[in-house]
Amino acid sequence: MKNRLLNGLDQMGLGGLGEKDIFANELEENAKNVRTVAKEEKEQEKSEVDFVYGKVYRCPVCNHEFKALRVKAAKPRLLSTDPDLRPVYQYLDVNKYDCVACEKCGYASLSGSFDKISDAQIKSIRNQISKNFKGISPAGDKYTYDEAILRCQLALANAMVKFTRTSEKAWICLKLAWLYRGKRLELIAAESNRFKELYEAEMQYIKKAVEGFKVARMKEHFPIVGMDEWTFDFLMAELLLETNEVQEAKRLVSNMIVSRQCPSRIKDKARDLRDYIRESVEGE
Numbered sequence: 282m283k284n285r286l287l288n289g290l291d292q293m294g295l296g297g298l299g300e301k302d303i304f305a306n307e308l309e310e311n312a313k314n315v316r317t318v319a320k321e322e323k324e325q326e327k328s329e330v331d332f333v334y335g336k337v338y339r340c341p342v343c344n345h346e347f348k349a350l351r352v353k354a355a356k357p358r359l360l361s362t363d364p365d366l367r368p369v370y371q372y373l374d375v376n377k378y379d380c381v382a383c384e385k386c387g388y389a390s391l392s393g394s395f396d397k398i399s400d401a402q403i404k405s406i407r408n409q410i411s412k413n414f415k416g417i418s419p420a421g422d423k424y425t426y427d428e429a430i431l432r433c434q435l436a437l438a439n440a441m442v443k444f445t446r447t448s449e450k451a452w453i454c455l456k457l458a459w460l461y462r463g464k465r466l467e468l469i470a471a472e473s474n475r476f477k478e479l480y481e482a483e484m485q486y487i488k489k490a491v492e493g494f495k496v497a498r499m500k501e502h503f504p505i506v507g508m509d510e511w512t513f514d515f516l517m518a519e520l521l522l523e524t525n526e527v528q529e530a531k532r533l534v535s536n537m538i539v540s541r542q543c544p545s546r547i548k549d550k551a552r553d554l555r556d557y558i559r560e561s562v563e564g565e
């Protein structure tokens with residue numbers, strides 16, 4: 282995991298400071314290096330672009346030569362199939378690569394039937410599609426869901442103009458449904474990653490705060506950042522719980538409860554926290 286504690290500094294031109302460790306702690310530096318290596322290893326994993334290639338097509342309608350992205354013969358692993366037959370593969374959604382579209386004239390179809398077209402159908406496509414078609418931009422090294430949906434919708438429009446069988450048009454509709462489902466699931470996954478990322482960032486700061494407060498407790502005199510000893514210790518106990526250092530949190534809480542100096546309002550909160558630890562943390 283990258284050190285994100287000061288990542289907001291980058292945009293203010295202070296990125297160099299963000300590289301430094303807040304407490305200049307050598308141990309933390311070492312741990313960071315270990316994490317960086319782990320991250321690099323993970324990045325060598327395969328991704329969508331490893332499984333697709335640009336196949337050359339010649340358009341039967343306008344004779345334009347172009348490349349459409351197709352899934353390689355060595356497909357990734359099939360993970361599951363939805364009840365309505367949508368296949369779910371590892372690393373990529375193969376459904377994005379089912380339709381082939383000529384970017385120049387707008388002719389498109391399911392990849393298997395791209396060349397299966399009669400002269401009458403060509404004429405009809407030229408009249409009803411190509412004449413008004415403004416062109417679409419070529420994709421990069423993979424299709425986004427929007428690019429795939431566009432190509433599939435174009436295939437559906439062509440199927441209508443070509444008077445293809447109803448079943449083929451229905452099949453393209455199902456493919457479009459699968460693409461919208463894929464897009465929806467990708468959004469949900471992205472959101473949950475975002476949640477995880479935010480949570481990790483939060484915990485990274487909490488761990489750093491605990492680390493710094495531990496040192497401050499030993500080296501500084503109260504009040505520390507405006508807090509008396511008891512308020513400080515209570516905060517520490519809460520933070521220690523968040524970083525899963527339960528025993529240390531319990532020790533602080535017990536000290537507060539038995540201490541003669543600890544004010545009763547903090548003692549009450551300490552007792553509540555002790556009960557919480559017993560019931561919710563240790564009781565699990």
Ligand SMILES: [Zn+2]
Nearest residue numbers: 340343383386
């Ligand atoms: Zn064409």
